[in-house]
Amino acid sequence: MPQLNELDDNSFRRFREIIYEESGIKLNESKRALVQARLMKRLRELDIDTYRDYYDYLMDNYRDEIVNLINVITTNKTDFFREPKHFEYMSGEALPEFARSGKRNLKIWSAGCSTGEEPYSIAITAHRFFGDKKPLDVRILATDIDTQVLNRGKAGVYKAEDILEVVDVPTAKRYFQKGTGENEGLLRVKDFIRSMVHFRRLNLLDSSFPMKGVFDIIFCRNVIIYFDRESQKRLFENFHRYLAEDGYLFIGHSETLSGITDRFVFVRNTIYRKTPRTR
Ligand SMILES: C[S@@+](CC[C@H](N)C(=O)[O-])C[C@H]1O[C@@H](n2cnc3c(N)ncnc32)[C@H](O)[C@@H]1O
Numbered sequence: 001m002p003q004l005n006e007l008d009d010n011s012f013r014r015f016r017e018i019i020y021e022e023s024g025i026k027l028n029e030s031k032r033a034l035v036q037a038r039l040m041k042r043l044r045e046l047d048i049d050t051y052r053d054y055y056d057y058l059m060d061n062y063r064d065e066i067v068n069l070i071n072v073i074t075t076n077k078t079d080f081f082r083e084p085k086h087f088e089y090m091s092g093e094a095l096p097e098f099a100r101s102g103k104r105n106l107k108i109w110s111a112g113c114s115t116g117e118e119p120y121s122i123a124i125t126a127h128r129f130f131g132d133k134k135p136l137d138v139r140i141l142a143t144d145i146d147t148q149v150l151n152r153g154k155a156g157v158y159k160a161e162d163i164l165e166v167v168d169v170p171t172a173k174r175y176f177q178k179g180t181g182e183n184e185g186l187l188r189v190k191d192f193i194r195s196m197v198h199f200r201r202l203n204l205l206d207s208s209f210p211m212k213g214v215f216d217i218i219f220c221r222n223v224i225i226y227f228d229r230e231s232q233k234r235l236f237e238n239f240h241r242y243l244a245e246d247g248y249l250f251i252g253h254s255e256t257l258s259g260i261t262d263r264f265v266f267v268r269n270t271i272y273r274k275t276p277r278t279r
Contacts, residue, residue, distance in 0.1 A: 074149070
C-alpha cells in the first residue's frame with residue numbers, strides 16, 4: 001500500500017482550481033480533509049504515492065484522468081423517492097394538468113441524477129399515474145457529470161433493503177425484479193421502467209447543452225449546493241431556456257432561487273414554474 005502524505009497547500013490549491021474549472025464544484029478550505037480522502041482513493045487505485053505525483057500523472061493523462069478525478073470528488077448521495085413532496089406534487093398537480101392540456105409527450109430531465117434513484121422514481125410516479133395505457137409518452141433524460149454513477153444508473157440494480165425502506169411491497173413487486181443466487185438481496189428496475197429513462201454524461205456548467213427541444217419538468221435537486229453563485233446563475237439561465245412555457249422546476253430541499261434568479265415563478269417551497277398558471 002502506498003505511503004500517503006498530507007495534501008499540502010500547493011497541491012490542494014491546484015486540485016481545487018482544476019475541479020472548479022471542470023465541474024463548477026467549489027471546494028473551500030473546510031473541504032480539505034474530504035478532498036484528501038477522496039483523492040487518496042484514486043491514488044490507491046493507481047498505486048501512486050504522493051499527491052504531487054498524482055498531479056503530474058493528471059497532467060500527463062489529462063483527457064482520461066480528469067473524468068476519474070471528477071468521479072471521486074462528486075458527492076452522490078441519493079435515494080428512491082427522496083423528498084417525497086415533489087413526487088406527491090407531480091402526481092397530484094403537475095401530471096393531471098399535463099394530461100388535461102392535451103399534450104402527447106412529456107419530457108422530464110433529472111439533472112444531476114446520480115445513481116438513478118431519482119429518474120426511476122420519476123418514471124414510477126408517471127407510470128403509477130398514467131398506467132399501462134400510456135396516453136402520454138413519458139421520456140426521462142437522466143444526466144450527471146460522474147460516469148461511474150451513470151453506469152450504476154443504467155444497470156438499475158439496488159439493494160432490496162434500501163428500496164423497501166421507502167416503497168411498499170406491492171409497489172416493489174410491480175416495478176422491481178428480485179435477484180436470485182449471487183444477486184440475492186438485490187432488486188433490478190423492470191425493463192418497462194428502465195426503457196423510459198436515458199442516461200447521458202453532461203456537465204451542467206457547460207455553456208450550452210446538446211439536447212433539442214424543451215422539458216416539461218426539470219428536477220435539479222441537491223446539485224447547486226456545490227456551485228458558487230456565478231455558476232448557479234448561469235445554470236438557471238440555461239434551465240429557463242430549456243423549460244417549456246408551462247413547465248416546472250424542482251430544486252432540493254435546502255436550496256432556493258432567491259438571490260440567484262427571478263426568472264421563475266414561485267409555486268411552493270422548492271417548486272417553480274416558468275410562467276404563472278393562467279387557468
Ligand atoms: C447529491 S447528488 C444528488 C442526486 C439527486 N439529484 C438527489 O437529489 O437525490 C449530486 C449529483 O450532482 C452531480 N454533479 C455535480 N456537479 C455536476 C456538474 N457540474 N454537472 C453535472 N452533474 C454534477 C454529482 O455527480 C452527483 O451525482
